[in-house]
Amino acid sequence: MNTSAFVAGNGWLYRFDPRAKILLMVLLCIFFFLPITLLGLFLSVLLVIAVGWRNTGTKNIKGVFLSIAPMLLFMLLFSPFNVRSGEPLWRIGAVTIITVEGALQALRLACRFIGITYVCTLLFATTVMGEIMLALRFWRLPYKAALVVTLSFTYIPFIAESFSQIAESHRLREAALEERKNYIQRLKDLVPTLTSVLVVALRSIPNLAMSLEMRGLGRSERRTSYRSLDSYTRLFTDFVISITIVTMLWLIFKA
Numbered sequence: 001m002n003t004s005a006f007v008a009g010n011g012w013l014y015r016f017d018p019r020a021k022i023l024l025m026v027l028l029c030i031f032f033f034l035p036i037t038l039l040g041l042f043l044s045v046l047l048v049i050a051v052g053w054r055n056t057g058t059k060n061i062k063g064v065f066l067s068i069a070p071m072l073l074f075m076l077l078f079s080p081f082n083v084r085s086g087e088p089l090w091r092i093g094a095v096t097i098i099t100v101e102g103a104l105q106a107l108r109l110a111c112r113f114i115g116i117t118y119v120c121t122l123l124f125a126t127t128v129m130g131e132i133m134l135a136l137r138f139w140r141l142p143y144k145a146a147l148v149v150t151l152s153f154t155y156i157p158f159i160a161e162s163f164s165q166i167a168e169s170h171r172l173r174e175a176a177l178e179e180r181k182n183y184i185q186r187l188k189d190l191v192p193t194l195t196s197v198l199v200v201a202l203r204s205i206p207n208l209a210m211s212l213e214m215r216g217l218g219r220s221e222r223r224t225s226y227r228s229l230d231s232y233t234r235l236f237t238d239f240v241i242s243i244t245i246v247t248m249l250w251l252i253f254k255a
Helices: 018-031 038-056 058-082 100-125 129-138 143-172 177-181 183-214 235-253
Strands: 088-092 095-099
Touching: 018 100, 018 129, 018 235, 038 058, 038 100, 038 235, 058 095, 058 100, 095 100, 100 129, 129 143, 143 183
Parallel strands: none
Antiparallel strands: 088 095
16 A cells, blocks of 8 residues: 655655644644635635645646535535525525625635645645654654554545546446446446445455554554654744745735
């Protein structure tokens, strides 16, 4: 199980200290919920996406947006109906369907959702998993909790990649072009694909358990690590940069 969300690159985010990167991620997630203007929120999210595109490329951005597209579409379709007061934007007869305030609230929620998702994605896309675990332990997160986080972001891409490979192999076995155009047949084809993915996931459990045992999980001895973050020599500077970035955004875009 060697799949991860890491994307190889050489941008400035890759040289940023993982401990400061976690601080920046948390501060940005808090910033998205502060009382700032909608335009400021939109520009901040756009800035984060631009930085991510500069460091990880277009393919990574496309993958992130494709993964959150169903939830984002659901949010944009149904969130405006939660706000009933304000200036009508769309009405049928005397019944107001969507108000201006409702539409603006939906856009704000969508920007927050995109921003938080992409900020967290950038952490795992620009930092190898071992360094993330060391950074989490630097912030006094217990080893077991840090292990759960890193395993989750390793196991989920592993299952997703297995699903893509199995679906592709089943697609190559399709006999006729008409079957590819039949949506009912596509839904039926999901059953053997999901079954195969479940088998792969179950077969990986013994290997994962053996790996955890070899790492000494459950022992009472103090843990050591072969890896370290000593190669990052600008921790204080990166801390200052992280705090300065969020502070400047807040001063510029506060409501």
